[in-house]
Amino acid sequence: xxxxxxxxxxxxxxxxxKSTFLDSINRTKWGDLEVVWIEDSKFPRFTASIMFQDGAxxxxxxxxxxxxxxxxxxxxxxxxxxxxxxxxxxxxANIKHTVTHEYSVMSVQALTKDITPVISKVCEIFKDAxxxxxxxxxxxxxxxxxxxxxxTSHSAxxxxxxxxxxxxxxxxxxxxxxxxxxxxxxxxxxxKERLDLLNRTKKVLYISGPPEIxxxxxxxxxxxxxxxxxxxxxxxxxKPTEESVIYLAEVPGDANQAxxxxxxxxxxxxxxxxxxxxxxxxxxxxxxxTSKLVQELRVKRGLTxxxxxxxxxxxxxxxxxxxxxxxxxxxxxxISIIRDVFAEVGAGLVSKxxxxxxxxxxxxxxxxxxxxxxxxxxxxxxxxxxxxxxxxLVNFPQTIKNLTPTSLSQASYxxxxxxRMTILVLGDKSLVKSLSRIRPVKIINYEDFL
Amino acid sequence: xxxxxLLLLLAGCSSVDKKPKSLADSINLDVRExxxxxxxxxxVVPNAKLPIFSLYLFYKVGGKNEVPGITGAxxxxxxxxxxxTAKFGKNSMDFLIEGxxxxxxxxxxxxxxxxxxxxxxxxxxxILDIESDRLANLNLDEDEFNKERAVVLExxxxxxxxxxxxxxxxEMILTLFKNTPYGTxxxxxxxxxxxxxxxQIHQYFKxxxxxNNLTLVLVGDVNEEKAKQLISQKFGxxxxxxxxxxxxxxxxxxxxxxxLKSDIVxxxxxxxxxxxxxxxxxxxxxxHPKGYALDVLSSILGSGKSSSLINEYTLIKKPVTTSIYAxxxxxxxxxxxxxxxxxxRGVKLEEFRKDLTSKLKSFCETEITPRNIQKIKNNYLTDLxxxxxxxxxxxxxxxxxxxxxxxxRFYKQELQLYENVTVKDVKEICQETFLKPSVFVSVWNxxx
Numbered sequence: 010x011x012x013x014x015x016x017x018x019x020x021x022x023x024x025x026x027k028s029t030f031l032d033s034i035n036r037t038k039w040g041d042l043e044v045v046w047i048e049d050s051k052f053p054r055f056t057a058s059i060m061f062q063d064g065a066x067x068x069x070x071x072x073x074x075x076x077x078x079x080x081x082x083x084x085x086x087x088x089x090x091x092x093x094x095x096x097x098x099x100x101x102a103n104i105k106h107t108v109t110h111e112y113s114v115m116s117v118q119a120l121t122k123d124i125t126p127v128i129s130k131v132c133e134i135f136k137d138a139x140x141x142x143x144x145x146x147x148x149x150x151x152x153x154x155x156x157x158x159x160x161t162s163h164s165a166x167x168x169x170x171x172x173x174x175x176x177x178x179x180x181x182x183x184x185x186x187x188x189x190x191x192x193x194x195x196x197x198x199x200x201k202e203r204l205d206l207l208n209r210t211k212k213v214l215y216i217s218g219p220p221e222i223x224x225x226x227x228x229x230x231x232x233x234x235x236x237x238x239x240x241x242x243x244x245x246x247x248k249p250t251e252e253s254v255i256y257l258a259e260v261p262g263d264a265n266q267a268x269x270x271x272x273x274x275x276x277x278x279x280x281x282x283x284x285x286x287x288x289x290x291x292x293x294x295x296x297x298x299t300s301k302l303v304q305e306l307r308v309k310r311g312l313t314x315x316x317x318x319x320x321x322x323x324x325x326x327x328x329x330x331x332x333x334x335x336x337x338x339x340x341x342x343x344i345s346i347i348r349d350v351f352a353e354v355g356a357g358l359v360s361k362x363x364x365x366x367x368x369x370x371x372x373x374x375x376x377x378x379x380x381x382x383x384x385x386x387x388x389x390x391x392x393x394x395x396x397x398x399x400x401x402l403v404n405f406p407q408t409i410k411n412l413t414p415t416s417l418s419q420a421s422y423x424x425x426x427x428x429r430m431t432i433l434v435l436g437d438k439s440l441v442k443s444l445s446r447i448r449p450v451k452i453i454n455y456e457d458f459l
Numbered sequence: 460x461x462x463x464x465l466l467l468l469l470a471g472c473s474s475v476d477k478k479p480k481s482l483a484d485s486i487n488l489d490v491r492e493x494x495x496x497x498x499x500x501x502x503v504v505p506n507a508k509l510p511i512f513s514l515y516l517f518y519k520v521g522g523k524n525e526v527p528g529i530t531g532a533x534x535x536x537x538x539x540x541x542x543x544t545a546k547f548g549k550n551s552m553d554f555l556i557e558g559x560x561x562x563x564x565x566x567x568x569x570x571x572x573x574x575x576x577x578x579x580x581x582x583x584x585x586i587l588d589i590e591s592d593r594l595a596n597l598n599l600d601e602d603e604f605n606k607e608r609a610v611v612l613e614x615x616x617x618x619x620x621x622x623x624x625x626x627x628x629x630e631m632i633l634t635l636f637k638n639t640p641y642g643t644x645x646x647x648x649x650x651x652x653x654x655x656x657x658x659q660i661h662q663y664f665k666x667x668x669x670x671n672n673l674t675l676v677l678v679g680d681v682n683e684e685k686a687k688q689l690i691s692q693k694f695g696x697x698x699x700x701x702x703x704x705x706x707x708x709x710x711x712x713x714x715x716x717x718x719l720k721s722d723i724v725x726x727x728x729x730x731x732x733x734x735x736x737x738x739x740x741x742x743x744x745x746x747h748p749k750g751y752a753l754d755v756l757s758s759i760l761g762s763g764k765s766s767s768l769i770n771e772y773t774l775i776k777k778p779v780t781t782s783i784y785a786x787x788x789x790x791x792x793x794x795x796x797x798x799x800x801x802x803x804r805g806v807k808l809e810e811f812r813k814d815l816t817s818k819l820k821s822f823c824e825t826e827i828t829p830r831n832i833q834k835i836k837n838n839y840l841t842d843l844x845x846x847x848x849x850x851x852x853x854x855x856x857x858x859x860x861x862x863x864x865x866x867x868r869f870y871k872q873e874l875q876l877y878e879n880v881t882v883k884d885v886k887e888i889c890q891e892t893f894l895k896p897s898v899f900v901s902v903w904n905x906x907x
Contacts, residue, residue: 052844082764090774094764099834101841120841143776151773154733154803155781161623161731161801261904262730266616297562298541298553308550311609314617336613366558373560373579376511380849 049382055218072187083144132232171270267436272330280327287320294318341443357418498671512679513850520667522645531647591693669700715792717741719896729902742794761785823889
C-alpha cells in the first residue's frame with residue numbers, strides 16, 4: 010500500500026524519506042507511451058488520465074479541441090451517441106476532460122473489473138469517432154444558447170471577460186471554450202482532424218488503481234493506435250496589451266453587487282523557478298480565512314463574502330489575479346483596499362507573525378495534497394508539464410520554510426505592480442462615478458466577449 | 460460484491476461471510492461510538508494512512524427551526540461561531556486552525572448546521588478545545604455581529620439577488636413548502652437579516668447549541684482511546700439543554716406536509732436571456748421506503764448522458780434545453796422530486812412545460828426497465844466510492860446518518876433498500892409522483 014510510504018514520509022525526516030516518496034511513483038514506457046503509475050488499492054476502481062501535450066493554442070477555430078472532446082462519444086461507424094452513452098453509464102464509467110491552451114487531458118474512472126470493456130471502448134472511439142453532423146449541429150445550438158445565458162452567472166461571466174482582457178494580444182487570448190462566432194465555423198471534418206492530431210500528439214498516461222490496472226497495457230497497445238509523432242504545441246509568445254483603465258462591463262437589470270477581477274499575465278521569464286514562492290504569495294494574499302485580503306475586506310470591513318488570490322503557472326506563461334465582489338456602494342473602496350494591500354506587502358510591511366502564520370499554513374497543509382491518489386497524480390501531472398523536478402514537490406515544505414519576508418515582498422512587487430494591473434468590474438453602470446476616482450473607466454459590452 | 464471489498468478496506472471489517480446473503484448483512488464499518496451523559500454522541504474512525512484527520516460537528520438546527528422575524532438565524536449564527544469565545548479571542552480560531560495547516564468551514568441547511576475542520580494529527584487537542592469552547596462560551600460581540608450582518612447580506616446577494624439560478628431554487632422551495640417550516644429561505648429574508656438583534660441570536664444559540672443536539676464525527680489519524688478521553692474531557696462538562704428536546708418535539712410531522720392543492724406556475728422576471736426552470740413535486744421525508752425508488756427514478760430520468768430527459772430534450776437534432784437534470788432531495792421531515800434546466804433560446808416555454816409534464820407520465824411506462832435499474836445501482840456503487848475516498852467524506856456520510864436516522868448504522872438498511880428496489884417499485888412511485896400537484900418556476904428576462 011503506497012499510502013504507507015506516504016505516511017512514513019511525513020513521520021520520518023525529510024532527508025530520510027525522500028527516496029521512499031519518489032519510489033511510490035512508477036514511471037515506465039508501454040511501447041511509445043510514457044506511463045506514470047501509482048498503486049492505490051483502497052477501492053476496486055481505477056483512474057486513467059491521458060495528457061495530450063497540445064491544447065487550444067493550436068486550434069484553427071477557437072474552441073475546437075474543447076468541442077472535439079465534448080463530442081468525443083457522439084458516434085462511431087458502429088454506434089450512435091445514445092448507444093455509447095448507454096455503454097459508459099451502464100458501467101458507471103466517468104469520463105471527463107480538461108482543455109487548456111497548452112494541454113488537454115481525458116480522464117476515465119471506472120471499476121477495476123471493467124477495465125477491459127471500458128478502455129477498449131475508449132480506444133475504439135479514438136480510432137473511429139465520426140462527429141455526426143446532427144450531433145455537432147445540436148452541440149453548436151446548445152453551446153451558443155448557453156453562452157448567451159452566461160450572464161445568469163456574474164462570476165463566470167466576469168472570469169471569462171477578465172481572462173480575455175488580461176491575455177489580450179497574447180497567444181492565449183482566444184477562449185478555450187469557443188465563441189459565438191467560432192461555433193459557426195466548426196465542421197465534422199475539423200473535429201475529426203483535431204482528434205487525429207491528438208492521436209499523433211506526444212502524450213503521457215497517468216494511472217492509479219490496484220495492480221490489475223496493468224491489464225490496460227495490452228488493451229492500449231492493441232486498440233488505441235496512438236503515436237507520439239507531434240511534439241508539444243508551443244504558442245507564439247507576445248506581450249499583452251495593458252491599459253491603465255478600469256474596464257466596466259455593464260450587466261442588464263439592477264445588479265446591486267459588482268464582481269471584481271484584478272491581475273495580469275506573467276511571462277515565462279517572470280515565472281521560471283519561482284513557482285513555490287508565488288504559491289506562497291497567493292496563499293498569503295488570498296488563500297484562506299486568515300489571508301491578508303480576506304482579513305482586510307471581509308473580517309475588518311464586511312465588504313465582501315469572499316476574496317481569493319491566485320498565481321497560476323503553465324509551462325510557458327502564468328496568470329495572477331484577485332477575485333472578489335462587493336456591493337455597489339463599496340466596490341471602489343474594495344479596489345482601493347486591494348491596491349493598498351499590494352503596496353503594503355510589496356513594501357515589506359508585513360509582520361513576522363503574519364508571515365510565519367502563512368508559512369505554517371502552507372507547510373502544515375502539505376499532507377492533504379496526498380489524501381486522494383487522483384489529486385496526487387494531478388500534482389505530478391502539473392510538475393511534469395511545467396518541466397519541474399518532483400524533488401521540488403518533496404522539498405516543498407523546506408522551500409517554504411526558507412522563504413523570508415523580503416522574498417514575499419519581492420514576489421508581490423513583481424507579480425502585482427499596480428500600474429500594470431488589468432482591472433475588470435462587472436456590474437451596474439452607476440459605478441462609473443466612484444470607479445473613475447481610481448482610474449479612467451472604459452465601459453465595455455459583455456456581449457462582445459461571448 | 461465490490462462494495463463489500465470497499466468497506467473492508469475502508470474500515471477493517473471484523474467478520475465477513477464468503478457468500479453473503481445480502482449486501483447489508485455482509486458489511487461492518489468499524490466505527491467506535493461514544494455516548495456522553497449529557498446526551499452527546501461521538502463517532503470515531505481511526506485511519507492512520509496519513510498524519511491528518513477530519514472533524515465534523517453536526518448540530519440539529521437549521522432553517523426549519525426558525526420563526527417569522529428571525530429567518531436566517533441558524534445561518535447567521537453559523538457565521539458568528541467563528542468570531543471567538545472567552546478563551547479564544549476574536550477571530551483567533553481561524554488563525555489557530557489555518558496556522559497549523561488546517562482548513563475549516565461550515566454550512567447550514569433546512570435541518571442542520573455543520574462545522575468541519577481538516578487538520579494535521581497533532582492538532583486534535585487544540586481543535587476539540589476550540590469546538591467545545593465555542594459550544595460552551597461563545598462570544599457574541601455586538602460590533603462583530605453588526606459587521607457580520609453586512610457579510611451575510613452580501614452572501615445573500617451573491618447567491619440569490621444577483622444569481623437567477625439561486626432565485627429559481629429559492630422560489631421553488633418557498634412555493635412548494637409554503638406555510639410549512641420548510642417554506643423559508645435558509646439564508647434569511649432581507650428585513651429579518653437587517654433587524655435581527657444580537658440578543659435574539661443569543662437566545663437562539665442557547666436554545667439549540669447543546670451537547671444533546673450534537674453529533675461529533677472524527678475520522679483519521681487518531682488514537683481511539685485518547686480521542687474518546689479528550690472528547691469526554693472537553694465536552695463532558697457542558698450541560699445538556701432540556702429546551703432543545705421540547706423545541707424538536709414541537710415540530711410535528713403533519714406541519715411539514717405540503718399544502719399544494721393544484722399545479723402552480725410561476726413566471727419570475729430575472730436576468731436570464733433564455734428561461735431557466737424547475738419543476739417540483741412533493742415526496743417523502745428521509746428514510747421513507749419509497750424514497751429509495753424515487754432516488755432510482757431521478758437517476759433514470761436525469762443523471763448521465765444516457766438518461767431519459769437528456770435524450771428527450773438535450774441530445775437531439777433540435778435541442779430544446781441546453782441542460783436538464785432530475786434529482787430527489789429528502790429532508791428530515793419532507794422531500795421533493797425536481798427537474799431543472801436551461802432552455803435553448805427561442806423555444807416556447809409554455810409548450811415545453813406542458814410537454815415535460817406529459818412526458819414524465821409516459822416515462823413511467825417506457826423508461827423503467829430492469830437494465831436501467833441495474834445501471835443506476837452500478838452508478839450508485841461508483842458514487843459511493845467517490846464519496847468515501849477521504850476522511851471528510853466518511854465523516855459526512857456517518858454524521859448525516861446519525862443525525863437524520865438517529866443511528867449511523869442505518870447505512871446497512873439503506874444498502875438493502877437500494878438492492879431491493881424493483882421495476883414495479885419505481886413504476887408505481889413514478890405514477891404516484893407525477894400525478895401530484897406540482898410547482899413550475901421559470902426565471903426569464905421576458906417575463907413581466
